[in-house]
Amino acid sequence: MKRFIAVILAIIYMSTAMGATVHLHYCMGKLTEWRLGDSKDDLCDTCGMKKAKAGEQLSKKNCCKDEFKELKLKKDQRVPENSQPFAFAPLPATPVAIFTLPVVPVTSLAVVFPVAKAPPGISGAPVFLLNCNFRI
Incomplete structure (x- = not known):
C-alpha cells in the first residue's frame, strides 16, 4: 500500500515538474476541441477552413484560431519571499572535558560465592597434573 501511494505521488510530482502543453482550438469564437500536445492539422474539423496560428489576428475569412497553453510549475520547490534565513550566533569556545572511568573486573557471583x-x-593447569597421572 505504501509503495502504491508513493508511485501515485511520484506521478503527480513528475507531471507537474515536466509540465504539459494544452492545444485549444476555437471555431467561430467557441472552444470546439482541446488536446494535450500539438495539432498537425491545417484545416478545422468543424467548418473545414484553414486554422490561424497562435498570436495571429482573425481575419474576416478566417474564423478559427489555435492557442497553446503551458501547464508547468515555474519554479520547482521555491522558497517563500517572506521567510527569513536562520541567523546563527557565534558560540564561544568551550573547553572539552574528558572523563575516564576506571576499569572494573566483572566476575560472576556463582564463581565468587x-x-x-x-x-x-576450568583452570589453566593441564589435566594430567590435576589428576597426578605421570607416565614415563
Whole structure:
C-alpha cells in the first residue's frame, strides 16, 4: 500500500515538474476541441477552413484560431519571499572535558560465592597434573 501511494505521488510530482502543453482550438469564437500536445492539422474539423496560428489576428475569412497553453510549475520547490534565513550566533569556545572511568573486573557471583557442591571451574593447569597421572 505504501509503495502504491508513493508511485501515485511520484506521478503527480513528475507531471507537474515536466509540465504539459494544452492545444485549444476555437471555431467561430467557441472552444470546439482541446488536446494535450500539438495539432498537425491545417484545416478545422468543424467548418473545414484553414486554422490561424497562435498570436495571429482573425481575419474576416478566417474564423478559427489555435492557442497553446503551458501547464508547468515555474519554479520547482521555491522558497517563500517572506521567510527569513536562520541567523546563527557565534558560540564561544568551550573547553572539552574528558572523563575516564576506571576499569572494573566483572566476575560472576556463582564463581565468587559458590552455593552448590559442583566441581571447580576450568583452570589453566593441564589435566594430567590435576589428576597426578605421570607416565614415563
